Amino acid sequence: MRILFIVPSYKPAYIYGGPIVVIARLAERLVQLGHEVTVYTTTANGKTELDVRPGQTMMVDGVAVKYFKRITKDHTHVSPALWRAVWRTAKQFDVVHIHSWWNLLVLGAAGVCRLRGIKPVLSPHGMFCDYVLTANNSKKKQLIHNMIGKHLLTNTYLHVSSHMEWQESIRLNAKWKTEGGMVFNLVDLPVKDYARKENEVFTISFLSRIDPKKGLEILVQALARVRFDYRLRIAGSGDEAYVNKLKQLVKALDMEDKVEWAGWKGPEEKFSFFAESDLFVLTSLNENFAIVVIESLYVGTPVLISNNVGLSRYVDDNKLGWITGIDNIDEVAGKLTATYENREERRRIAREAREVINQDFNETRLAMDYVGLYQNSK
Template sequence: MKILFIVPSYKPAYIYGGPIVVIARLAERLVQLGHSVTVYTTTANGKTELQVPVGETVMVNGVAVKYFKRITKDHTHVSPALYRATWKTVRDFDVVHIHSWWNFLVIGAAMVCRMRGVKPVLSPHGMFCDYVLTANNSKKKQLIHNTIGKGLLKNTFLHVSSHMEWQESIQYNPKWKDDGAMVFNLVDLPVKDYTRKSNHVFTISFLSRIDPKKGLEILLYALARVRFNYRLRIAGSGEDEYVQKLQLLVQELDMDDKVEWAGWKGPEEKFQFFAESDLFVLTSLNENFAIVVVESLYVGTPVLISNNVGLSKYVNEKNLGWITGIENIDEVAEKLTATYHAQEERSRISREARNVINNDFNETKLALDYVELYENSK
């Protein structure tokens, strides 16, 4: 099968977080299964550009990637060169898979597909959640949807990675109820084992981009109300101004001696970081999936996540952790206290989680599920 991915950015533009890893992992696994995958993307790398050959095919771990210049340096990623290439070649592929939404790059690509009589698969990667729709330029998004977006979405087959994302997306296009499917994201999990650490103090970890969306303030306020001894390790990076705001909050809550700013953790470091924790916490305002949840469970660390995290239904059904609302700080504090006292349950999760994750997130199985999804999208 010849497959074309159209995505605003591609590795090594890791500045854009989890979706970059997820998309690349899927492309590479499909190639390993014998399929041909081409990626059309831009040189976007935040406010700068990737230093890569432009307009030429570059082989990246078996995937044929073409990076095109963008004429805007912001999140719109407008690239006339990519549109021209899509127009010329889109019919040469068996499947076209568009990733993301709301930026002009993918909306323009979707328009080209419709004009060329091609129905693409669309993975919005959380772009239809309430948080994204209301947090930034909500009026512009509504205008785009009402003028061109609604028609373009009707010409797509929906792919989502979680039950929550499914519910959010079909509100935007009810037609997807009969024209879409859910398949988990692929997660890059190491083969090696990680030794779990026995901590004298209950150790809670956070690892992600440090951003208001991640709900770190909620976690800090909740921890200020618990009555047990703990240590909170915060790993990740973010805008200096926001990180400083959080550091000031830690001081105001008199938690300096309990909070460690662990810095960014790379692919190798992060799994050991999880393994050294008794509990991973993610009280996000919204996450359509959350790779870190799978990564933490893989090394046997139980999770406490908000009900706004896409994998919350999965964690609850598999009994791999605790789910909390985040509207009430007392509820979060009570759930933290419950996990602290549930030592036997945490031990059970530590023993069983890896086998569950290995079964449910087997990359070959998931990649075959994507192939079936592609076949059903036609």
């Protein structure tokens, strides 16, 4: 198949987080299966631009990528050059796959596809969740949806990566009940093994972007109420003011001797970081998928995640960890205590998790599932 990806940003713009990795991984695996993948994206790299040649095709790990100039330097990513390219070439592809929503770049691309009689596959990557819809610029999003978004969404075939995202999405467009499907995101997992050992002090890890959405305040407040000894290792980076706010909370709760600020971890370092932990915790307010959950389980580290994490149903169904609500701090503290006390269950997960993840997140099988989804979208 000839496949066109349209995405606001692409690697090496890792500043935008997990979706960049997920989208690139899918494109690369489809190429390895013999499909021809082209990516139309922008030079976006936060408030700066990538050091690439706009408008020229570049091979990036086997994928043909065209980076187009954007005329805005914010999250709208407006790029008339990209829209023109979509208008000229979209019909040359067997399928057009649009990633993300709400920004003007993809809305414009979806509009061009409609005018050209093309029904693209749409992966919203969590953009239809309640948290996003009610967060910053919620009135603007509602206005965009009522004026043009609703109309454009009826001309798309939905792809989601979790059951939670499916439920959130079909509330926005009921047609997707029969015009969509769910396939997990591809996760880049290493081949090597990572030695695990139980720590003398129960070690809890967090690894992600340090952001209010991640619910770290909830975790810290809950740990302040437990009665067992623990060590909390926080890995990641974030806005300096927010990180300082968290550090002040830790100080106010007299937890400084129990909390380690481990800094940002690279692709190789993070798996060792997970393996050194007895439990990985993610008490997010919202998380469309959460690659870190799969990465932690892959090295055998059990997880405790909020019921707002997209993979919570998967973790629960496969008995790979614990799920908690986050509206009540005592509930979170209780779940933390349960994980600490249930050592045999943690040992069972450590023994069995990698085999489960290897089976369910085999990249070749998942990529073939995407091809099936593309065929069903016709």
